[in-house]
Amino acid sequence: MPQLDVETARRKAWEHANLCVRELRGELDEETQKKLIVRLMDLFATHFLSPKAIGSVQEVSELAGVFEPPKTLEATDVAQMLAEAKCILRGHFELLSGLHTHYFFRFGNLARSCDRIADDIVARLAGKARPEAILVPTSAGAMLGSVLGRELGASVVYADVNERGRPVGIRPGSRAPHGTRVLIVNDMITTGGGVKHLVDIALAQSWDIAGVAVFAVRGEHPDEILREATTGIGYDVYATAKLRLPAYPKDRCSLCQQKVPLYRSANLNR
Numbered sequence: 001m002p003q004l005d006v007e008t009a010r011r012k013a014w015e016h017a018n019l020c021v022r023e024l025r026g027e028l029d030e031e032t033q034k035k036l037i038v039r040l041m042d043l044f045a046t047h048f049l050s051p052k053a054i055g056s057v058q059e060v061s062e063l064a065g066v067f068e069p070p071k072t073l074e075a076t077d078v079a080q081m082l083a084e085a086k087c088i089l090r091g092h093f094e095l096l097s098g099l100h101t102h103y104f105f106r107f108g109n110l111a112r113s114c115d116r117i118a119d120d121i122v123a124r125l126a127g128k129a130r131p132e133a134i135l136v137p138t139s140a141g142a143m144l145g146s147v148l149g150r151e152l153g154a155s156v157v158y159a160d161v162n163e164r165g166r167p168v169g170i171r172p173g174s175r176a177p178h179g180t181r182v183l184i185v186n187d188m189i190t191t192g193g194g195v196k197h198l199v200d201i202a203l204a205q206s207w208d209i210a211g212v213a214v215f216a217v218r219g220e221h222p223d224e225i226l227r228e229a230t231t232g233i234g235y236d237v238y239a240t241a242k243l244r245l246p247a248y249p250k251d252r253c254s255l256c257q258q259k260v261p262l263y264r265s266a267n268l269n270r
Ligand SMILES: [Zn+2]
Pocket: 092, 100, 101, 250, 253, 254, 255, 256, 257, 262
């Protein structure tokens, strides 16, 4: 079901609440009926405006694709994968960056597809020197990092993240010697900020950075974001999927203007 605007949601909620109370008409006085309708209407409206997962392959394929040239995963494979795992939620969200968006992406739902994603990334790395270690944050990207480590025969080093999901340093006991050739891995790039933190951590350890690999790049123009991230980070970025999920500063967010309830991504990731 597409996201409803507030007016439509409230009208539908009003109709549903009236239908519910109509059946109890003989048993309740008028005052109680009115109170019940108002209470039910709030509940229905909240339900209609809450985030909904997109399960249709066709709808997902309008939002997701793959970077050219495709490797082991085609755009249709990615669309099917994301629809089946219900990875994209439609609603009103605030991302960790503070930007607002109509779509939330749950990489954690793709656990069962990590092997296929890792195969595609390995194919994209073909011809490059193999990394000796993977650096991955302990957030959603960790499972992809461990599968890639296994496929590439590389050790896995974890970076701890703060409450905003930003990598802050190497997890105690998780280390690699100076000069280790390291591939930085994460679930996706939105602004490149999270990956930049990982690059700084790797440089502080005097590791040799082999590049950055992510499942997806999300934003209105993923190709541009990938180009800018590559330039900004200064290393090659390997990515499988493009997620055309725009985000806006909150003063330009149409859902804020319609007063649609806001969900914070920090809460949804838990
Ligand atoms: Zn908003």
